[in-house]
Amino acid sequence: MTLEAHLLDRIAREGPLSVAEYMTDCLLHPTLGYYTTRDPLGAAGDFTTAPEISQMFGELIGLALAQAWMDQGCPAPFTLAELGPGRGTLMADILRATKSVPGFLDAAQITLIEASPVLRQKQRDMLLGSAVHWIETTNHLPDAPLFLVANEFIDALPIRQFVRTGPGWRERCIGAPDGKLAFGLGPPGKWADLDHRLEDTKDGDLIETCRPAQAILDDIGHRIETFGGAGLIIDYGDWRTLGDTLQAVRAHEYVDPLSAPGQADLTAHVDFEALCADVPCAHTRVTPQGIFLERLGISQRAEALAKTGCQARKDVIVAHHRLTHPTEMGNLFKTLGLFPTNGPPPPGLDP
Ligand code: SAH
Numbered sequence: 430m431t432l433e434a435h436l437l438d439r440i441a442r443e444g445p446l447s448v449a450e451y452m453t454d455c456l457l458h459p460t461l462g463y464y465t466t467r468d469p470l471g472a473a474g475d476f477t478t479a480p481e482i483s484q485m486f487g488e489l490i491g492l493a494l495a496q497a498w499m500d501q502g503c504p505a506p507f508t509l510a511e512l513g514p515g516r517g518t519l520m521a522d523i524l525r526a527t528k529s530v531p532g533f534l535d536a537a538q539i540t541l542i543e544a545s546p547v548l549r550q551k552q553r554d555m556l557l558g559s560a561v562h563w564i565e566t567t568n569h570l571p572d573a574p575l576f577l578v579a580n581e582f583i584d585a586l587p588i589r590q591f592v593r594t595g596p597g598w599r600e601r602c603i604g605a606p607d608g609k610l611a612f613g614l615g616p617p618g619k620w621a622d623l624d625h626r627l628e629d630t631k632d633g634d635l636i637e638t639c640r641p642a643q644a645i646l647d648d649i650g651h652r653i654e655t656f657g658g659a660g661l662i663i664d665y666g667d668w669r670t671l672g673d674t675l676q677a678v679r680a681h682e683y684v685d686p687l688s689a690p691g692q693a694d695l696t697a698h699v700d701f702e703a704l705c706a707d708v709p710c711a712h713t714r715v716t717p718q719g720i721f722l723e724r725l726g727i728s729q730r731a732e733a734l735a736k737t738g739c740q741a742r743k744d745v746i747v748a749h750h751r752l753t754h755p756t757e758m759g760n761l762f763k764t765l766g767l768f769p770t771n772g773p774p775p776p777g778l779d780p
Pocket residue numbers: 456464470478479480481512513514515516519542543544545548579580581582585586
């Protein structure tokens with residue numbers, strides 16, 4: 430059975446699906462989902478990410494986490510966690526870069542949260558030789574100081590969409606009126622937790638919510654506040670999003686999100702304001718990735734790598750540009766730092 434057939438069957442039985450239900454099936458259906466059945470990253474895949482572009486990204490993130498750990502008195506043991514680690518490249522670069530930080534790796538219990546069995550295997554291969562373990566959700570994190578990174582993870586979590594109608598909203602959903610998947614709108618209703626968006630929207634505007642992201646931030650924020658630690662959340666999005674940001678990417682091209690369920694990556698922009706609205710620890714200002722990486726010293730690192738050879742020089746210049754330039758990933762991607770109230774913010778970020 431194809432995922433499309435499964436979705437049509439589900440709609441016939443249960444009625445229209447919310448965008449969140451559609452995203453969850455598309456990305457994580459146990460046998461037909463996009464992430465569950467493939468490694469989507471890299472030139473031969475559907476999309477690429479900062480750690481896959483250059484080792485500089487993971488090295489700087491690793492050193493930022495190690496600095497945050499030292500700023501909090503080198504707690505031991507602690508959890509070094511990553512959410513949605515893809516191929517394990519970011520964690521491999523973090524581990525290599527922090528080898529020279531005295532005591533850091535000895536005290537680190539490396540924990541990965543990954544839903545895809547295919548990508549878990551990739552991570553196992555990439556991190557061979559390091560003691561790594563996997564858990565299902567952030568609820569299962571140990572009660573210990575938590576130093577965590579999540580790059581392009583929150584954007585993969587299921588969103589719901591609502592269209593403003595007068596003083597209320599209609600949920601955008603996916604049905605199959607002519608036997609083909611199509612967007613539609615549910616009946617008008619009121620959602621108390623959307624009331625604050627009545628201030629900045631007008632009739633016909635579309636807003637998005639991502640409860641699973643808020644639940645995860647609540648969980649890790651609670652641990653950081655209680656046990657100490659720091660979180661670096663890096664993703665595309667803005668302080669407040671407005672409008673339809675659901676997008677599908679296949680073979681490095683945008684496609685219609687309903688055209689190839691389970692065959693294309695589905696993401697949505699991160700609404701950082703909603704993400705940190707109730708987070709139970711302190712958070713930094715949202716900082717563009719380019720500025721964050723420059724503050725961490727990406728230009729100095731690029732110069733050092735460029736000295737290793739002519740090809741290296743060319744590659745490093747291209748990678749530096751892609752990661753930091755405002756017309757590339759530098760401005761679209763943002764970084765949010767989490768830290769304990771009364772503790773120091775992670776390096777490169779403003780409280
Ligand atoms: N961070 C990596 C990969 C980003 S792709 C990088 O920067 O290269 C998104 C990752 O999140 C994949 O590893 C995917 O399998 C994982 N993922 C998506 N939804 C998830 C969920 N609900 N729980 C755990 N992992 C998830």
